[in-house]
Amino acid sequence: MSKIVACYKWVLDESDIRINSDLSVDFSKAKGKISDYDRNAIEAAVKLAEAVGAKPVGLTFGSSKARQSLKDALSRGLEEAFWVKAEEAENADGAVTARALAAGIKAMGDVALVICAEGASDTYARQTASRIGALLDLPVVTSVLRVTVEGNTVTAVRKLDDCLETVKFELPGVISVLPEAFQPTIPGLKAVMAAGKKPVTEYDCGSLGVNLVSARKVMEVKAYAQERRNIIIEGDNAAAKVAAVVSNLKKEGVL
Amino acid sequence: MAGVFVYSDKSGIALELVGCAKAAGKEAMVIVFSQEAAEEVKNSGADRVFILQGDNEVPENYAQAVADFLKEKSAELFLVGATARGRDLAARVAGYLDCPMASDVSAISFGDGKVTTERMIYGGAVTQKEELTGLSVVTVAGGKYAPIEGSAEVETVTVTPDNRVQLVERAPVERKGVNLQAADRVVCVGMGVEKEEDMQMIRDLAAVLNAEIGCTRGIAEEKHWLPPEQYIGISGAVIKPQLCVSIGISGQVQHTIGIRDSKVIVAVNNNEKAPIFKTCDYGIVGDLYEVVPLLIEELKK
Ligand SMILES: Cc1cc2nc3c(=O)[nH]c(=O)nc-3n(C[C@H](O)[C@H](O)[C@H](O)COP(=O)(O)OP(=O)(O)OC[C@H]3O[C@@H](n4cnc5c(N)ncnc54)[C@H](O)[C@@H]3O)c2cc1C
Ligand SMILES: Nc1ncnc2c1ncn2[C@@H]1O[C@H](COP(=O)(O)O)[C@@H](O)[C@H]1O
Numbered sequence: 001m002s003k004i005v006a007c008y009k010w011v012l013d014e015s016d017i018r019i020n021s022d023l024s025v026d027f028s029k030a031k032g033k034i035s036d037y038d039r040n041a042i043e044a045a046v047k048l049a050e051a052v053g054a055k056p057v058g059l060t061f062g063s064s065k066a067r068q069s070l071k072d073a074l075s076r077g078l079e080e081a082f083w084v085k086a087e088e089a090e091n092a093d094g095a096v097t098a099r100a101l102a103a104g105i106k107a108m109g110d111v112a113l114v115i116c117a118e119g120a121s122d123t124y125a126r127q128t129a130s131r132i133g134a135l136l137d138l139p140v141v142t143s144v145l146r147v148t149v150e151g152n153t154v155t156a157v158r159k160l161d162d163c164l165e166t167v168k169f170e171l172p173g174v175i176s177v178l179p180e181a182f183q184p185t186i187p188g189l190k191a192v193m194a195a196g197k198k199p200v201t202e203y204d205c206g207s208l209g210v211n212l213v214s215a216r217k218v219m220e221v222k223a224y225a226q227e228r229r230n231i232i233i234e235g236d237n238a239a240a241k242v243a244a245v246v247s248n249l250k251k252e253g254v255l
Numbered sequence: 256m257a258g259v260f261v262y263s264d265k266s267g268i269a270l271e272l273v274g275c276a277k278a279a280g281k282e283a284m285v286i287v288f289s290q291e292a293a294e295e296v297k298n299s300g301a302d303r304v305f306i307l308q309g310d311n312e313v314p315e316n317y318a319q320a321v322a323d324f325l326k327e328k329s330a331e332l333f334l335v336g337a338t339a340r341g342r343d344l345a346a347r348v349a350g351y352l353d354c355p356m357a358s359d360v361s362a363i364s365f366g367d368g369k370v371t372t373e374r375m376i377y378g379g380a381v382t383q384k385e386e387l388t389g390l391s392v393v394t395v396a397g398g399k400y401a402p403i404e405g406s407a408e409v410e411t412v413t414v415t416p417d418n419r420v421q422l423v424e425r426a427p428v429e430r431k432g433v434n435l436q437a438a439d440r441v442v443c444v445g446m447g448v449e450k451e452e453d454m455q456m457i458r459d460l461a462a463v464l465n466a467e468i469g470c471t472r473g474i475a476e477e478k479h480w481l482p483p484e485q486y487i488g489i490s491g492a493v494i495k496p497q498l499c500v501s502i503g504i505s506g507q508v509q510h511t512i513g514i515r516d517s518k519v520i521v522a523v524n525n526n527e528k529a530p531i532f533k534t535c536d537y538g539i540v541g542d543l544y545e546v547v548p549l550l551i552e553e554l555k556k
Binding site: 098132163164221224245 | 265313315318319322338339340342343344345346347348349350351353354355356357358359371375376377378379380381382383384385386387388389391417419420421422423424425426427428430440464476477489490497498507508509512515518519520521527530532533534535536537538539540541542545546549550553554
């Protein structure tokens, strides 16, 4: 059975990032998660696979930490997970990431459609789908709001800055879906239990022949300084709080 | 030929990017895919305009052709306007060249065979400075650089586009033209509002404040209660009003990055743990259905 592949990334949760007084960034307390919009991409793969009788699978390029993602991803309706493993994934740029994912797609074989999300919640580079398409020389459609597959023909409506554009292409191909296109469902207990029994395939970057060398160097990582007063208005009731805020705003000259 | 090759599906941004390259003392060449687009950029002060001529109406379908062209011209940088189309074409070109790419950069500087860029990561919580070596691709949003003037020679090159993705139909989307960027006051509304009818309350608040209305992505893209150009954040608009009043918004960084240049931020949320209270100047912990009518009343006084 041909595969519909959802590419998902295991990322650090940005809400756990701590900022030191010198604006350096402390990631040590940050937990991992499946990148927010990648859950929508997984949903897209599950729904489209169901509609055409294909097999929905997940693909991630990640370090040993990404092991935690597999069960989570599989509980969302995917039938198999593929993991292209390399410690270098944690600092990989778009070029290396796309090479690794393209190699994974080639290795798993019989892929009809590759689905990425609009952008990852850490990089939000919005480049991976297009790059994978180029590396595999497949047709690509990005910014997809609606998509249907009939036989081998994919029809997609793209949401662009000034128009809705309907396009079509013949499988195989690569798409990136907007988060609005597919709402992820929260997996139930049964799905979580079943996930542990689903197959996982690990690929080693060395044996896939992935070039992990990048021409991009990270020079500096710095936090954004947030200088706000954070005054929570206390008061006996809502009317008193509202009056206090309005009086403050008048004093500040913004009313 | 070396130099910086510029593309944007929005001619206005292409003009700005030529301005950027020329200000850095670089040769600037503009790539377009039609005669009409060439007309719009031929007085941009670029050194040359190249029409890559083929029989396809979707610019992204020229990615392979652009990649080959950049290699043939020994380009040092492909500088692209960060629109939905621009990002796609740029990334496909980067893919065919298997070269580095920095998306949506906030700053760019040119070195010897290198460019250094700055961009936001983690939804805007962090900025990252990167150095790209060799032929690279960079996308930049509009409004960052000043255009210049000067006529350019136009040259047509015949290329073969990729015809596998076929255009079926294009339906223009009207922009409502709310100028959030220029607004002095903005009322920002989030998913704390339960029903579309309740938006009237928000409109009433905006009216007494003489404010424009902004929102979070969900209000525009999921609920469709406001048009997409009114949502604020890393994938939407960035505002810098004197006063921003945030109603029923949790305050995740992907949204707050768009309001953090406001002079004063007021937030109303019924959850005292909501991150918006770490991003505001004045916070009211309370039910918006109680607080907003009171605010309207107090402001009318
Ligand atoms: C890559 C990426 C890009 C993104 N880009 C954007 C972007 O550009 N713009 C954007 O907005 N989002 C963006 N998001 C989404 C963002 O992370 C948040 O999910 C979103 O901003 C949340 O919107 P919200 O605050 O309206 O909704 P919620 O997070 O659901 O918050 C609703 C809030 O309302 C409060 N509330 C509920 N009822 C009441 C009541 N009766 N009275 C008072 N308060 C109440 C709740 O306590 C809650 O805090 C992006 C996400 C990702 C991953
Ligand atoms: N390391 C990764 N593993 C799997 N999928 C990825 C990875 N990085 C990016 N993607 C996919 O590509 C999308 C866009 O990522 P980006 O181009 O980095 O914004 C993500 O939302 C994922 O669908």
